Amino acid sequence: MAAFLSLAQGDDACVPVLSAEPARQTIFQVSYRIGAGHPLDKGANGIAILALQPAARGDSEAVRQARDAGYSVTAGELQQGAVGVAAGFEVPHLLGASVGTVAMGEVDVGRLGEQVRGAAARLAQLSRA
Template sequence: MAAGSTLQTLERGIAVLQAVAASETGLRIVEIAERLGVHRAIAYRLVNTLADQHMLRRLPEGKIVLGSASLLLGLNAEGALRTLARPIVQALADRTQATAFLSTAAGEEGVAVLTSTPKDAFLNINYRVGSRHPLTRGAAGIAILAGREATKGEPESVTKARELGYSLTEGQLQKGATGIASPVPMPREFAVWQDLSIGVVGVGGLDHDLAIKEVLVAAQDLAWAAARA
């Protein structure tokens, strides 16, 4: 591919990301094509390429929004979501005396984008930012899937988590560890902040009832904080 053609494709890709980011509820392919002044087929190819890299994501109704990779880039730059979530995740860790986390989806994997440990705890699980695992394993990933619309053939654990409002798993990612997580019900206008879960992971003396209550509260707190931001 000629250098000029490559540069034009890059410029168009950036323009797509900027157009989608400027839209509060996402754009359809035809709208992207109109904003870029290109044929719909070109817009379709650009969107497909960016979606393959998780920079964009298709909503069930067909609109295109920023994807998890865009979100992760923003978080690495100390973005607004991390600023909003940090005190909520820390409070969750302190109240449950367990390691708390905020996770998002990156393709078929869940990725921890923020973690906190109790300020006065003697022993904590080392759950690092950037830790990855399949969405179908572990409370964080199952909660993310539960926050989406139901799909045919989805795992029973996802259906159950959607009904309960939270996922509880034991020993799936680490022997002896219990994970509890809830999808974050972000307002639809925050399209880039969808596919999030918040929760805790602990061993031994984790109070399940308390943890479930606090995780559900934290999920609502983060959604409300985003709505007020």
């Protein structure tokens, strides 16, 4: 599993700016490529950012669900087999940011959702300090 911090770039792109992977040596490791942007409406990190915006008629089901839950979940959207869980938070002068995790295979979405929501709340506080 990897953790990431992403920022909205303009109105239509999401760019990971920070990633953390486990320090221990393993045979298989998931990582998130810094700076590799993708459409804001794809992937848990972008959908979490979109969910920060006021509800609009054209919102996707994923954005509506993320807004209701406080975090987004995607499976296989950016990479086959990858499951992303992310929560958005507001940053002054930006469309938004998100913090989350990506893993291959099954994850405890409820537990991760609560953890990323907590991390997003703490990061929002820090961004206003």
